[in-house]
Amino acid sequence: MTGRGGRASNPFQRCGKDIVGWRTTWRIIFFRDHKFDRSGLCAIWSSMNRPDLILLSGGALLAFAVVPVAAKPPAPTSILPPVVAPQPAIPAPVAPVAPPVIVTPPPVPLPPLSSAQESWLNDWLRRGAAEGLMAKSKAAAALTGDALLSATLDRARALSTGRVSTADFLNIWALRPAPFDPRPSLAKAIAEDRLPQWAAGLTPPYSGYDGLRKGLANYERIRDSGGWPKLSADASPDAIRKRLAIEDKAVTPDEKLVDALQRAQRRYGLNPTGQLGARTLAELNVPVEDRIAAIMANMERWRWMPRSLPVNRVQVNIAAAVLTMFEGDQPVKSMRAVTGSPDNQTPMLSSSIHSIVVNPPWNVPxxxxxxxxxxxxxxxxxxxxxxxxxxxxxxxRIVQPAGPNSALGRLKFDFNNPFAVYLHDTPARAKFQSYDRLASHGCIRLEKPVPLAEMMVTGDPKLAGQIQTLIDEGKTQRVSLPQEVAVYLLYWTAFAGSDGVMNFRSDPYGWDKLLAQKIEASSRRVDPTADHSTAIASKD
Structure with missing residues (x-):
C-alpha cells in the first residue's frame, strides 16, 4: 500500500489516527477470508483498547496480535501493511521485581507471672551491679506487668550478649556477639516455674567470667569501705604492707616485704624486683573505682565471646602481649609476643589461621x-x-625480600581479617625480654614461631617435623594447614589467678575506661535499678 511518489502511506491517517513508526512496530495478523476497506481499518484502530479480538461491522472476526518485529512470530496468513525497513525493536517493558518479603514471626507470648515470680524477678533485677552492668545499683520501686517483663528481657540480653550495643562499638572492636532472643526461653521458664535456673544460664559459661564476678564483689566491698590510701615514694614498710594486704589476703605481718611486693608485681605484670619502684607505686595508687571499671569492661568482653570455643585454638592477650596455644581446650604452650603500640593498636577479632608462609617477603604497608x-x-x-x-x-611501593633480616622473620601465619594483621616471626628479639612489649605496627610478633607452626601441621605426615627444614631451604612457599586453627585476639586487662586473687594489666589503649563508661551510660538510659550518683571511674 503506497501513496504518491511510491512512499508507503499510513492507512490510519485518513481516519484521523496516526501511528508514528507503524511500519516497524506492529504487525496486524488477521483471517484471510475477510476483506475490509479503510472504514474497517478505522474500526480496528478505534478498538485498540482490545487488541486481542476485534469484532468488525458485518460480523467479521479479526485476530489482532501486537508482536515486536524482532520477536519473529509464526508466518501470518496475511500482513497489513507490508514491512518495509525494520528498525531496532522497542524493548518490552520489564516489570519491577518486588523485594523479598521478610516475614517476622510474632513474638513468643509470655505467660502471666505469679506474685512469687514477680517478687523473684524484682530481686534479681536489683543485682545488676554484681554482674558488672553498672557501677552501683539503687533500691528501685518494684515493677509489675509489662514493665517488669520488659526490664527482664533487657537484662537477659545484657547478660548474654553485652550491655553496650554493637552500634556503639569502636571499629577496632571487631569481636561481635551473636544475636540473642530471650523471649522463648523466658516463656518456658515462667511456664515451668524455673526462673532461677533460666537466669543462671544467661551469663557466659566460662571460669574467667566467674572469677571476674567474684573479684568484682571483693573490690566493691573495698570501695564501700573507703578504698585504699595513696602511697608516697618514701612510704614506710608498714604502710606498704597494709596497702598490699587490702588486695592480697596472703600478706602477713611477719612476711618479708620483698616477697609481698614481688607477688603484687607479678599480679600487675611488672618485673618482680621486690622494690617499690615508680611503676609499682603507680599500680598501687590506681583508684579502686578504676579497678572496678576494668573488671566491668572485661566482664563485658566475655559477654561478646561465643558460648563455645574451638578446643584447638590460639589466643593472644593484646594487653599482656602473651600468646597461648590450646589443644583439647587445655593450654599447652605459652609465649611472649609483641603487640600493637598505643598509636598502632592491635584489633580485637576472631578468625582462623589457614596457612603459613615460610620465608615471607615483606610488602611494606x-x-x-x-x-x-x-x-x-x-x-x-x-x-x-x-x-x-x-x-x-x-x-x-617497597618490598623487603625474604631472608634473615626480613621484618617478618622466617614465618608468617595468615588469617582473614579486614585489618591486614597477622602473626609473624621477627629478627628483632630484644623486645621479648622486656615487660613492656606493646611496640608493633598492629601485627603480633612471636617469641617462638617454629614450635607454634610445628603444632599446627602435626596432622599432615608430610609436614610434621619439617618446618625448620622448609625454612633452611630458603624458598618462599605457602603451607596450607591440614586443619584451620581458630585464632582470637583479645584484650584482657583483668583476670583472676588460680588463687582467686585479681590480676591487672595496664590499659594501654584506654579501652577499659571507655567501655566501662559506655556500659554505665547504657544502663542509666534503660535500667531503672542503675544508681546515677556513683562515678564509674576516676577522671584523668
Missing part, C-alpha cells in the same frame, strides 16, 4: 613506607636491601 621508610631516601633503602617497585597507578 603504604602508611609505614610513607612515614618511616621513604624519608630515609632511595639510596639508603636500596643499601639496606629494600626493593622499590613501581605501581600501575604510577606510584611506588
Amino acid at each position: 603504604a602508611s609505614i613506607a610513607r612515614k618511616e621508610l621513604f624519608p630515609k631516601g632511595r639510596a639508603t633503602l636500596l643499601r639496606q636491601g629494600y626493593k622499590i617497585i613501581g605501581t600501575p597507578e604510577g606510584g611506588q
Whole structure:
C-alpha cells in the first residue's frame, strides 16, 4: 500500500489516527477470508483498547496480535501493511521485581507471672551491679506487668550478649556477639516455674567470667569501705604492707616485704624486683573505682565471646602481649609476643589461621613506607636491601625480600581479617625480654614461631617435623594447614589467678575506661535499678 511518489502511506491517517513508526512496530495478523476497506481499518484502530479480538461491522472476526518485529512470530496468513525497513525493536517493558518479603514471626507470648515470680524477678533485677552492668545499683520501686517483663528481657540480653550495643562499638572492636532472643526461653521458664535456673544460664559459661564476678564483689566491698590510701615514694614498710594486704589476703605481718611486693608485681605484670619502684607505686595508687571499671569492661568482653570455643585454638592477650596455644581446650604452650603500640593498636577479632608462609617477603604497608621508610631516601633503602617497585597507578611501593633480616622473620601465619594483621616471626628479639612489649605496627610478633607452626601441621605426615627444614631451604612457599586453627585476639586487662586473687594489666589503649563508661551510660538510659550518683571511674 503506497501513496504518491511510491512512499508507503499510513492507512490510519485518513481516519484521523496516526501511528508514528507503524511500519516497524506492529504487525496486524488477521483471517484471510475477510476483506475490509479503510472504514474497517478505522474500526480496528478505534478498538485498540482490545487488541486481542476485534469484532468488525458485518460480523467479521479479526485476530489482532501486537508482536515486536524482532520477536519473529509464526508466518501470518496475511500482513497489513507490508514491512518495509525494520528498525531496532522497542524493548518490552520489564516489570519491577518486588523485594523479598521478610516475614517476622510474632513474638513468643509470655505467660502471666505469679506474685512469687514477680517478687523473684524484682530481686534479681536489683543485682545488676554484681554482674558488672553498672557501677552501683539503687533500691528501685518494684515493677509489675509489662514493665517488669520488659526490664527482664533487657537484662537477659545484657547478660548474654553485652550491655553496650554493637552500634556503639569502636571499629577496632571487631569481636561481635551473636544475636540473642530471650523471649522463648523466658516463656518456658515462667511456664515451668524455673526462673532461677533460666537466669543462671544467661551469663557466659566460662571460669574467667566467674572469677571476674567474684573479684568484682571483693573490690566493691573495698570501695564501700573507703578504698585504699595513696602511697608516697618514701612510704614506710608498714604502710606498704597494709596497702598490699587490702588486695592480697596472703600478706602477713611477719612476711618479708620483698616477697609481698614481688607477688603484687607479678599480679600487675611488672618485673618482680621486690622494690617499690615508680611503676609499682603507680599500680598501687590506681583508684579502686578504676579497678572496678576494668573488671566491668572485661566482664563485658566475655559477654561478646561465643558460648563455645574451638578446643584447638590460639589466643593472644593484646594487653599482656602473651600468646597461648590450646589443644583439647587445655593450654599447652605459652609465649611472649609483641603487640600493637598505643598509636598502632592491635584489633580485637576472631578468625582462623589457614596457612603459613615460610620465608615471607615483606610488602611494606603504604602508611609505614610513607612515614618511616621513604624519608630515609632511595639510596639508603636500596643499601639496606629494600626493593622499590613501581605501581600501575604510577606510584611506588617497597618490598623487603625474604631472608634473615626480613621484618617478618622466617614465618608468617595468615588469617582473614579486614585489618591486614597477622602473626609473624621477627629478627628483632630484644623486645621479648622486656615487660613492656606493646611496640608493633598492629601485627603480633612471636617469641617462638617454629614450635607454634610445628603444632599446627602435626596432622599432615608430610609436614610434621619439617618446618625448620622448609625454612633452611630458603624458598618462599605457602603451607596450607591440614586443619584451620581458630585464632582470637583479645584484650584482657583483668583476670583472676588460680588463687582467686585479681590480676591487672595496664590499659594501654584506654579501652577499659571507655567501655566501662559506655556500659554505665547504657544502663542509666534503660535500667531503672542503675544508681546515677556513683562515678564509674576516676577522671584523668
